[in-house]
Amino acid sequence: MSPSPTQFITLFYETCCPHDDCPPEPNLPIKATHLIRRHASIVLESHVRPAFAAQGTHPALDKRRRRKGDVEPFYETQPWKERRQGDEWDAVEVLNWCVLDTRSQSHHITSHFKKPDLEPLLPLLVPPILTLIDDWEVKYKTTGVVLLRHTLRNINPTHLSKMGLGDVFFDAVTTCLTYVNDPDSHIPLLCEGFPCALELARALHPRGSEKYIVAHERVLVNGVLSGLTYAGESLAVRHVLLEQVEEIYEGLGAVGVRYLKVGTDPVTRSCILMRPIPSQKYIVPALCETLETPFPVNPTTTRPGSLSLQTVAAQVLARVITECWPRWATELDFPPIPMYRGAILCALAVAWRRLVGWTRARVKEGEVLDTEIEALRGLLKKDCGLLREACGDVTEVGGEEYISLLSFQSRALVFFQLVLFHREYPFSYSTSHIPTTSSFSEARLRRSKNPRPRGF
Template identity: 25%
Template structure:
């Protein structure tokens, strides 16, 4: 009787395909809303039932799949249903290999088998020498996309990635990689973003050797580069920022520190992707520019002195938001992000700053004057934070170029002591 009740509860907890719409708020009928209202009761019943019954491996996988479907902020979940799902999943926080295999083999992968990735061998998870289906194979990959009828598919993949043990990846690789690559290479930005986030979770525990041996490191890097060309969607800023961060993590994980391969990959990310593509084609998309600038400090830190080859592009781009423009106001957040990246460049390329010190001080001082002249406008806390970063950039520049103390900064005090005394306080 308890087994029949378990199956009944699990069937009732299946997410209606209505929630798979592009916009999660459209096409939701009153009947579906009634179903959503019942899910908390169903999850509560499930929690009580699994404590009374000894579950088989198959039943454990089905329970995890049902609960994991509610383990995220989605349109079909509520605070109560998420809390109940978390409580149920706590009993499976350390799943063994048989359970993970069962979950991936019977609950996750069947959702994606009708849309096999053309560049992956489905039996090994290795990168293929040539795409299946030839040059037109990608078009077949986008046909039907039956997996999109299952709204909680991403939730199941995320749960698996966060619970697979590092030593088990070898056995589960051919089951893990296809769903990730399906999301990552989808043509819609929201699914691409989930794919990038899946790769981010994957890199937390996956063995470096496995990525390289199967050729998946290069496959993922190519897909991440494609993500960086998606500039026109509402979720593009988040996609850009996450993709840059994950690309950096992947390169650092799969290449030898200080090697030419690592340097070339980091240079390609900064020079070709950010400077040569994002900044070139998104000059009028503030959200995308903001996301790319926010992502710069870790990349600049990883490149170190290698940043020098890009100073002619980096410094003007980062100083541009600081310059007051008539009838235009740059977001304070972008100014602060630009100053953070600028300070990192000063730290990493100290011997080249003497060539740029005048340009940098000029932009910082203009931004300072504009901030002081508009003190009665806008959020004072954000303005105070901006001025703090302006001072920090000045201090960093003074450490690597002490000559600015007696030259540029002293000249500012001569021009207007009252205006600039706080900017140069403790420096000049």
């Protein structure tokens, strides 16, 4: 417990808690538990509400201001960030203690004290939490999201819907998902923001409903896909973003097929890749790009910095294939996943080749391989097996050849030629032979002389 709440608890208990049901000389945890169970509303009313009320009513809670679009004066002064004269604490520290201490002090609950009910405190909690989430400083945003998540776990979420605040909080939290430029301060916000947004979606809407799907789509598009576009070379941020895709696709189900980057030629009705939109705007290209990323070795640890990132990408790819392969698009003559078999196989092959090369180098140096390497190895094999099941006969290019591809054993040259052959002709369903070295060279020569049309 930080010094400021400690001083606050002692002072408030001595001045405002003359009770007979407490021990003669209670220690600090008992004092804190007593204040939370008996006087939470008084603490919020006297030490938190005045500081936030001095800033004014939040635009989302003020219909008149929201209608006029006058929001700038609300952010001009923020007295809640300042400490009152003579106090060693500010309103945010007291609010944080009041809400989160229901968790940290739970082991001090006795038969004399009951767990506080946060639902009656919602009118006192909603304005300051919403103000924190909408603040321009990232540290206050993170604090607000943490408080909101804890509040959601301790109330009936339908109360937010009845108060008309469900969409307000969801909009505020999804805005936090766009902060991807500064790993040091933005990663904690993303780690709290994504789970909070998904918890809000599950709490406010029935599973499988239109609003439920739309909420997950917003998190995917505005959070993950947009973040991958602007995250730059930050592997840590990309790692956090990709970690969210598996849970999002679990909620989207077959609807997630919309974001596999798929299109149809209106004339030939053949499948094409939609190039005008960046590849990060779709899941499959983003995952393939991550799997194909070289291992940037840290000179101090000799460990590849993207190994865990590729592990996450391989795990997410398994979820995407599982959720999207039963989906038959009505406007296409074949399911979406087989259309990407070439790109996916190539990404898996490149990731496997780099992993094997790096592993052999470590073995020669006498290092012991850890479980993370074996996990990535197993996930790559799993992805290849799932892809075969999803594509069916599409990947049947000749028995033994595909078995060697699936087991990742010998015949490496044939494997990579097969993968690159599929990438050269990603929509060809009849491949009666394995491309030889000469046919592979001829394919590369044809591509250099006849570049792909603009639509491909």
